[in-house]
Amino acid sequence: MTDTKKMPKTPMLDQLESGPWPSFVTGLKRLAKDESKPYAPMMKDLLGQLEHSYETRKGYWKGGTVGVVGYGGGVIPRFSEVAEKFPASAEFHTLRIMPAAGMHYTTEVLRKMCDVWEEYGSGLIALHGQSGDIMFQGCSTKNVQPAFDAFNDMGFDMGGAGPALRTSMSCVGHARCEHSCYDEPRAHRRVINEFLDEMHRPAMPYKFKFKFSGCPNDCTNAIQRADMAVIGMWRDDMKVDQKEVKAFVAERGRSYVIDNVITRCPTHSLRLADDDTLKVDNRNCVRCMHCINVMTKALHPGDDRGVTLLLGGKRTLKIGDLMGTVIVPFLPMKTDDDYEQLVDIGRRVMEFFADNALEHERTGEMIDRIGFANFMEGVGLPLDPNMVTHPRTNPYVRMDEWDAAVEAYRESRKTNGAHNKGGQS
Amino acid sequence: MSARRAVESGVPELDPYLHPLLKKNYGAWKWHDRPRPGVLHHVAMSGDEVWTVRAGTQRQLDVHTVRALCDIGDRYADGYLRFTSRSNVEFMVASESQVAPLIEALGKKGFPVGGTGNSISMISHTQGWLHCDIPATDASGVVKALMDELHEEFIHERLPNKLRISSSCCEINCGGQADIAVNIQHTKPPKINHDLVGNVCERPTVVARCPVAAIRPALVNGKPSLEIDERKCMCCGACYAPCPPMLINDPENSKIAIWVGGKHSNARSKPSFHKLVVSNLPNNPPRWPEVSAAVKKIVHAYKDDAHDWERLGEWIDRIGWARFFELTGLPFTKFHIDNWRGGRGSLNASAHLRF
Numbered sequence: 174m175t176d177t178k179k180m181p182k183t184p185m186l187d188q189l190e191s192g193p194w195p196s197f198v199t200g201l202k203r204l205a206k207d208e209s210k211p212y213a214p215m216m217k218d219l220l221g222q223l224e225h226s227y228e229t230r231k232g233y234w235k236g237g238t239v240g241v242v243g244y245g246g247g248v249i250p251r252f253s254e255v256a257e258k259f260p261a262s263a264e265f266h267t268l269r270i271m272p273a274a275g276m277h278y279t280t281e282v283l284r285k286m287c288d289v290w291e292e293y294g295s296g297l298i299a300l301h302g303q304s305g306d307i308m309f310q311g312c313s314t315k316n317v318q319p320a321f322d323a324f325n326d327m328g329f330d331m332g333g334a335g336p337a338l339r340t341s342m343s344c345v346g347h348a349r350c351e352h353s354c355y356d357e358p359r360a361h362r363r364v365i366n367e368f369l370d371e372m373h374r375p376a377m378p379y380k381f382k383f384k385f386s387g388c389p390n391d392c393t394n395a396i397q398r399a400d401m402a403v404i405g406m407w408r409d410d411m412k413v414d415q416k417e418v419k420a421f422v423a424e425r426g427r428s429y430v431i432d433n434v435i436t437r438c439p440t441h442s443l444r445l446a447d448d449d450t451l452k453v454d455n456r457n458c459v460r461c462m463h464c465i466n467v468m469t470k471a472l473h474p475g476d477d478r479g480v481t482l483l484l485g486g487k488r489t490l491k492i493g494d495l496m497g498t499v500i501v502p503f504l505p506m507k508t509d510d511d512y513e514q515l516v517d518i519g520r521r522v523m524e525f526f527a528d529n530a531l532e533h534e535r536t537g538e539m540i541d542r543i544g545f546a547n548f549m550e551g552v553g554l555p556l557d558p559n560m561v562t563h564p565r566t567n568p569y570v571r572m573d574e575w576d577a578a579v580e581a582y583r584e585s586r587k588t589n590g591a592h593n594k595g596g597q598s
Numbered sequence: 599m600s601a602r603r604a605v606e607s608g609v610p611e612l613d614p615y616l617h618p619l620l621k622k623n624y625g626a627w628k629w630h631d632r633p634r635p636g637v638l639h640h641v642a643m644s645g646d647e648v649w650t651v652r653a654g655t656q657r658q659l660d661v662h663t664v665r666a667l668c669d670i671g672d673r674y675a676d677g678y679l680r681f682t683s684r685s686n687v688e689f690m691v692a693s694e695s696q697v698a699p700l701i702e703a704l705g706k707k708g709f710p711v712g713g714t715g716n717s718i719s720m721i722s723h724t725q726g727w728l729h730c731d732i733p734a735t736d737a738s739g740v741v742k743a744l745m746d747e748l749h750e751e752f753i754h755e756r757l758p759n760k761l762r763i764s765s766s767c768c769e770i771n772c773g774g775q776a777d778i779a780v781n782i783q784h785t786k787p788p789k790i791n792h793d794l795v796g797n798v799c800e801r802p803t804v805v806a807r808c809p810v811a812a813i814r815p816a817l818v819n820g821k822p823s824l825e826i827d828e829r830k831c832m833c834c835g836a837c838y839a840p841c842p843p844m845l846i847n848d849p850e851n852s853k854i855a856i857w858v859g860g861k862h863s864n865a866r867s868k869p870s871f872h873k874l875v876v877s878n879l880p881n882n883p884p885r886w887p888e889v890s891a892a893v894k895k896i897v898h899a900y901k902d903d904a905h906d907w908e909r910l911g912e913w914i915d916r917i918g919w920a921r922f923f924e925l926t927g928l929p930f931t932k933f934h935i936d937n938w939r940g941g942r943g944s945l946n947a948s949a950h951l952r953f
């Protein structure tokens with residue numbers, strides 16, 4: 174190109190280039206100045222439009238329909254509403270691509286992704302979207318397919334968008350965390366890859382998200398962000414290395430241990446004995462992780478490990494935020510069968526959701542509408558007192574089926590189904 | 599352009615991307631500590647040790663920045679790296695002696711090392727004007743401005759506990775729950791572009807989308823359109839996504855609110871939602887100084903008064919909301935009260951008071 178486009182004037186954005194934090198504006202400008210690259214004009218106009226947004230305090234993107242062959246989702250179409258002023262960035266679509274669980278990369282694969290994105294896209298990559306996707310931001314309509322083909326050839330696949338199963342996230346877990354109670358990357362990959370049809374051909378009432386955290390620290394924020402939160406859990410006694418406890422007390426002092434460990438236990442399950450050993454009331458420990466977080470050398474989750482499942486978390490739209498609530502107190506997660514059990518529960522819940530939710534209704538809203546007890550009956554999961562903070566406080570309910578419900582509860586305890594061993598063992 | 603069918607490969611296998619030391623000790627870690635801010639030291643059952651250096655990034659990365667990170671990874675960290683959910687980058691190395699050169703290299707390239715332990719990590723945030731179709735502000739800009747101001751708390755570990763911040767450019771709050779959340783708050787009902795509604799919007803969908811049933815079909819100037827009962831509308835913006843002519847974003851009336859006390863983890867207290875404490879801050883690009891000032895006020899009060907290990911919400915649970923508003927000097931108004939029947943649970947039904 175002989176006719177190089179001028180850099181737009183961006184006095185407002187320029188003010189975001191100073192300061193100690195890395196500046197995304199500097200990055201955008203770098204791309205806009207890559208005169209030898211196909212995306213330079215696009216990024217100049219993008220900067221122009223963004224400056225225009227800063228001046229007028231308004232956004233100028235609208236959606237549309239853009240996709241790749243065979244898939245009904247995964248591309249976020251963006252068309253500019255001010256394309257007559259900024260024509261080169263009139264189309265600025267995003268491709269959502271799923272990374273490996275835990276967001277691990279070789280430099281080699283990242284470099285290849287950069288090369289592809291230089292050829293077909295804008296050179297701008299968000300690592301990562303709140304959804305857990307790599308977001309390749311800024312692609313013309315005609316380049317969406319070849320860009321995707323190139324990523325697909327590298328072994329990467331499209332993530333979810335629209336009323337579909339969404340891309341998942343898992344914590345670093347087994348790869349580098351001693352708190353991890355199950356193989357999160359394995360569960361993540363096994364579950365999501367089972368339901369790719371639901372991801373790539375959106376046909377559900379609304380989005381459905383899984384998130385995988387290896388312990389109740391919930392580093393992926395699954396309880397608040399996921400329809401189904403898969404949280405690592407253990408049932409037996411936590412492991413205490415009394416030698417390390419004593420070493421910790423000797424190093425930090427008794428009052429530190431009392432103020433920061435003993436009295437911070439939410440269920441008063443910890444006691445420091447006169448000989449500086451730690452006594453744990455494991456039947457009342459609620460597995461909150463606090464003491465284990467503080468004394469990483471001395472305390473560890475027990476050996477009988479698995480997951481707790483919570484359902485119904487979501488962000489604000491439209492009835493306010495919801496947290497997931499417990500639907501399975503404990504599911505062991507050791508054998509291949511255990512992982513298949515998880516897939517099976519996922520399938521039952523998603524099928525129930527597909528059949529019963531209203532359009533644009535999330536699982537949490539659906540449960541609010543139809544009632545938690547009815548939902549549990551529908552998916553065929555047994556009830557457990559761990560599922561409530563307290564039983565009902567009003568008498569307004571038909572109780573003529575009480576005896577049958579008691580019988581069902583007794584039965585579910587007796588058969589001791591794998592996911593019904595929850596509670597204090 | 600030769601279109602071909604996708605290979606529906608799904609989530610890729612992890613093994614090819616996992617640092618060999620992490621692969622070797624997969625699922626067999628013993629304990630960890632933090633030798634300094636920004637550095638984690640994990641010890642495996644096998645006795646292997648791994649040091650992780652964490653650094654902040656701008657999340658929206660140009661290929662040159664990604665390649666700069668790759669150069670550092672190749673030179674100092676065996677060619678592997680990973681990202682945290684808050685867009686921090688992490689490099690893993692097998693010996694303590696590799697840590698200092700890595701930190702130096704990151705520093706030279708302008709990546710602040712920190713975000714571990716009792717610090718403020720990178721703000722989890724959303725798209726904003728750069729890419730979303732419904733934003734009222736630019737989350738990336740708000741975040742850059744705030745992280746510049748809070749940088750010292752990123753590179754040190756000197757807060758009572760970790761402090762997590764999120765920022766969202768509409769009331770959907772993609773940024774998520776956080777100790778402190780900076781979110782758009784609309785204050786006026788959508789202005790309707792009646793010329794467009796009939797052509798652009800599926801009106802029953804829009805009517806159904808409104809949580810308070812404030813929208814109904816209407817004929818305006820002889821054209822099918824919609825009308826809003828402005829006494830019912832609570833300005834959530836839910837109708838805007840399915841029907842862009844429902845103009846909810848407004849340069850003056852889309853304000854910024856600050857929420858506190860959200861918590862993800864189950865440690866000590868149960869997870870909690872953030873609560874509104876400040877609203878009506880101007881949406882003031884490019885640096886949103888009013889937002890930074892309010893956030894810093896809250897951070898400082900927390901830092902001065904909270905006990906070790908108390909998250910911001912747990913600190914408030916102990917000192918009470920009366921003391922929170924006193925210590926931060928923030929006003930308490932009728933808008934802080936969840937003013938509907940379901941909000942009754944947030945009222946004080948006791949004689950427990952603080953003076």
Ligand code: HEM
Pocket residue numbers: 800801802815822
């Ligand atoms: C209780 C049942 C129904 C209710 C409350 C209802 C309500 C409505 C409303 C409020 C609209 C608004 C139109 C607009 O805003 O553009 C509409 C449009 C429409 N309805 Fe229904 N409807 C019902 C059943 C049906 C049924 C059973 C059919 C067809 C078999 C139907 C076909 C349509 C069509 C084709 C339109 C679009 C008209 C147009 O704008 O071109 N509706 N309906």
Ligand code: HEM
Pocket residue numbers: 814815816817822823
């Ligand atoms: C089976 C029942 C119904 C059907 C199929 C139906 C369908 C429709 C349709 C097609 C329109 C015209 C939309 C347009 O082109 O502007 C309409 C408008 C409307 N309907 Fe219904 N409707 C039903 C019941 C009701 C009921 C029970 C109410 C009130 C309680 C209601 C209230 C309205 C109102 C307020 C309008 C807007 C009129 C206007 O444009 O000014 N409808 N309905």
Ligand code: SF4
Pocket residue numbers: 344345346347350351352353354386387388389390391392393405
């Ligand atoms: S959720 Fe638990 S297991 Fe996973 S990374 Fe966080 S602390 Fe570790």
Ligand code: SF4
Pocket residue numbers: 437438439440441442443453457458459460461462463464465866
């Ligand atoms: S994990 Fe939590 S509940 Fe259990 S003993 Fe430790 S502090 Fe108490």
Ligand code: SF4
Pocket residue numbers: 724725726730731732733734737766767768769770771772773
């Ligand atoms: S918070 Fe709202 S405006 Fe921002 S990215 Fe999410 S949906 Fe878009």
Ligand code: SF4
Pocket residue numbers: 787788807808809810811812813826830831832833834835836837838844846
């Ligand atoms: S802004 Fe929200 S409350 Fe108001 S009309 Fe739209 S959907 Fe209804």
